[in-house]
Amino acid sequence: MSADKRTLEEVLAAEAELKERAAELEQRIDEFHNSSMEMAMGLSDCFQVLSEVRGGNLGARVSDVTLSSSDELVASIGRALNDAIAEIEENLDTIRRQQFAIEELSTPILQLWDDVLALPVIGTVDTGRSADIMERLLTEVTQRQSRFVILDITGVEVVDTRTADHFIKVIKAAELLGATCLLTGIRPAVAQTLVDLGVDLSSIATLRNLQEGLKHCLELMGQSVEEDDR
Amino acid sequence: MATVNLDATGLRCPQPVLKIAAKMPEMNPGDILEVLGDCPTFEEDVRKWCERMKKTLLAVTVEGGAQKIQIQF
Numbered sequence: 001m002s003a004d005k006r007t008l009e010e011v012l013a014a015e016a017e018l019k020e021r022a023a024e025l026e027q028r029i030d031e032f033h034n035s036s037m038e039m040a041m042g043l044s045d046c047f048q049v050l051s052e053v054r055g056g057n058l059g060a061r062v063s064d065v066t067l068s069s070s071d072e073l074v075a076s077i078g079r080a081l082n083d084a085i086a087e088i089e090e091n092l093d094t095i096r097r098q099q100f101a102i103e104e105l106s107t108p109i110l111q112l113w114d115d116v117l118a119l120p121v122i123g124t125v126d127t128g129r130s131a132d133i134m135e136r137l138l139t140e141v142t143q144r145q146s147r148f149v150i151l152d153i154t155g156v157e158v159v160d161t162r163t164a165d166h167f168i169k170v171i172k173a174a175e176l177l178g179a180t181c182l183l184t185g186i187r188p189a190v191a192q193t194l195v196d197l198g199v200d201l202s203s204i205a206t207l208r209n210l211q212e213g214l215k216h217c218l219e220l221m222g223q224s225v226e227e228d229d230r
Numbered sequence: 231m232a233t234v235n236l237d238a239t240g241l242r243c244p245q246p247v248l249k250i251a252a253k254m255p256e257m258n259p260g261d262i263l264e265v266l267g268d269c270p271t272f273e274e275d276v277r278k279w280c281e282r283m284k285k286t287l288l289a290v291t292v293e294g295g296a297q298k299i300q301i302q303f
Contacts, residue, residue, distance in 0.1 A: 033243060037275060040244035041282055044251035048283060051254040 014101050021094060028087060035080050107133050109140045115147040116217045117179075118210060122155030130166035134173055141179050148220070149174045150213040154185030164199040171204055180220065182206070184213040231260040238267040239296050243275045250279060250301070257303040262288065268296040276301070 112118045119137055141149060151171060153159070171181040183206045194201065207213045218224060236253060238246035246267045253263060265276065273290055276299050280287045288300040
């Protein structure tokens with residue numbers, strides 16, 4: 001299955017899951033509202049008695065209904081607490097899964113041309129994401145036997161020494177598998193930061209943008225864009 | 231007869247109902263409690279509460295983005 005098709009299927013699956021989850025949540029909110037109202041009513045019965053005692057009715061008694069349902073009241077408080085905790089845990093789980101899906105979608109690996117893979121990176125790159133990018137890219141390079149990889153960082157607004165180090169490692173690892181790597185889309189502000197930080201990218205081929213990167217790959221393969229455009 | 235105000239805006243049900251319940255010992259027969267709330271189920275829940283506690287719901291009015299409910303004790 002191609003990476004693009006898999007990505008589309010992941011998006012559709014995530015969308016369906018979100019809809020289903022929203023419907024479940026609405027139902028849970030209704031259930032929680034009903035059970036919490038039962039609790040509130042039980043407590044109101046107790047306040048009613050306090051109110052009557054204050055008014056001089058020392059013989060005021062909790063109604064039979066409240067007494068008979070006091071066990072149920074305590075149980076319903078326990079259930080409500082358990083439900084609330086379970087709800088939070090489920091939501092956390094959903095958030096983690098969605099976060100994972102978003103991370104996957106934010107670093108798609110695209111086959112731009114025969115033998116040319118592109119990896120557009122968007123957002124920040126930390127150690128965890130860097131490891132994920134590395135693993136996925138190396139798998140794709142191996143499976144497709146790609147000769148070229150373009151790492152496009154147009155969507156990366158901030159690059160520090162650590163991020164640059166992550167990129168260098170990814171590129172070096174792909175090169176060990178026999179792929180030639182290019183870095184494209186370095187923003188002016190990012191370039192300035194890299195120079196200020198003294199980050200050495202001299203060992204990495206850098207080009208202005210993805211288009212230039214693809215042209216360069218085609219030239220290295222002995223093809224030209226004009227020939228293929230026709 | 232006194233009129234007591236209770237602001238329950240920003241609270242989700244059943245908190246407004248619990249606040250009303252907590253006010254009960256302070257209220258004397260005939261007193262009116264004016265409760266302001268903006269929870270989506272505010273009116274429905276207060277109606278249920280009044281029915282259960284045998285209190286009279288006098289009026290429901292809209293004030294800005296909230297509802298004001300008058301309850302006679």
